[in-house]
Amino acid sequence: MTAIGVDVGGTSVRAGVVDAHGSVLDTARGSTPSGEAELEDVICSTIETLRREHEVSAVGLAVAGFIGNDRRSVMFAPHLAWRAAPVADRIASRIGLPVVLEHDANAAALAEYHFGALRGARVGLLIAIGTGIGGALLIDGKLFRGAHGVAPELGHLRLMPGGRPCPCGKSGCWERYCSGTALSATAVDLLSRHPSSTLVREAARDSRALTGRKVAAAAREGDPVALLAMADLAKWLGEGLALVADVYDPELIVIAGGVSESGPLFLDDARDRYRAVVTGAGHRPLARLRIGHLGDDAGLVGAALACGLG
Numbered sequence: 001m002t003a004i005g006v007d008v009g010g011t012s013v014r015a016g017v018v019d020a021h022g023s024v025l026d027t028a029r030g031s032t033p034s035g036e037a038e039l040e041d042v043i044c045s046t047i048e049t050l051r052r053e054h055e056v057s058a059v060g061l062a063v064a065g066f067i068g069n070d071r072r073s074v075m076f077a078p079h080l081a082w083r084a085a086p087v088a089d090r091i092a093s094r095i096g097l098p099v100v101l102e103h104d105a106n107a108a109a110l111a112e113y114h115f116g117a118l119r120g121a122r123v124g125l126l127i128a129i130g131t132g133i134g135g136a137l138l139i140d141g142k143l144f145r146g147a148h149g150v151a152p153e154l155g156h157l158r159l160m161p162g163g164r165p166c167p168c169g170k171s172g173c174w175e176r177y178c179s180g181t182a183l184s185a186t187a188v189d190l191l192s193r194h195p196s197s198t199l200v201r202e203a204a205r206d207s208r209a210l211t212g213r214k215v216a217a218a219a220r221e222g223d224p225v226a227l228l229a230m231a232d233l234a235k236w237l238g239e240g241l242a243l244v245a246d247v248y249d250p251e252l253i254v255i256a257g258g259v260s261e262s263g264p265l266f267l268d269d270a271r272d273r274y275r276a277v278v279t280g281a282g283h284r285p286l287a288r289l290r291i292g293h294l295g296d297d298a299g300l301v302g303a304a305l306a307c308g309l310g
């Protein structure tokens, strides 16, 4: 049995044929357009490309946004065009296959639970750190969605009242200090004090081009500003983990998303911070902290699982 999982992100749409073992047999990709109808066109065309070569039984879409509890509609997605949109039914009527929606962090958590780093965790938390932060909570292998389907929305917990403005409309949200976007913002804040940094030359050309990915690459090469920005991210990751551990008391926390590729640069510092500031430090069992195993494929593999694969 195979299904198609589609990871619908703010910059690209990535679809894959997934088998019951979680293996990705084939992929197709498109760019995310800004319009609603155009986005659905791109999703359908990546699905049809894969169906020419593969027989599949269903399609799952992993979406960075608020998904209705019935997993048929997108209520709100800050980086996508959909607002209260019956996306599953629209796509299903065009392709003639069952379609299910899932929040992208929930999809990644399902994939890591069945095939990766969350396997066996009774209470497991996934923190996906990319452009922002997405969170997912699995209890005995079942996703916790809250009363209306939007929990746990961890990235917009306010860690710094009056802090950096956030596209969600608030300020000082966790993801403003702990994300790819935050790496870039922190590096720009630090540049004036560190003229020897290679990032200064990069920013002099175009500060908007100083992406989190570039800061992470510079940190791997030892750039002082990039390393300080990475240390700041580690501090805020540890602070946020301590809060969510107080709320959920997980046994395992998996860090996923694009920033997790730089795990060796921040994970130990984040763990130290978390251990130091969690309530009752030294007098309670702590969650293990590790990097996800499935990388970029977690969202589409989890989307395929969400539509009943396996």
Ligand SMILES: [Zn+2]
Residues within 6 Å of the ligand: 155, 156, 166, 167, 168, 169, 170, 171, 173
């Ligand atoms: Zn926010």
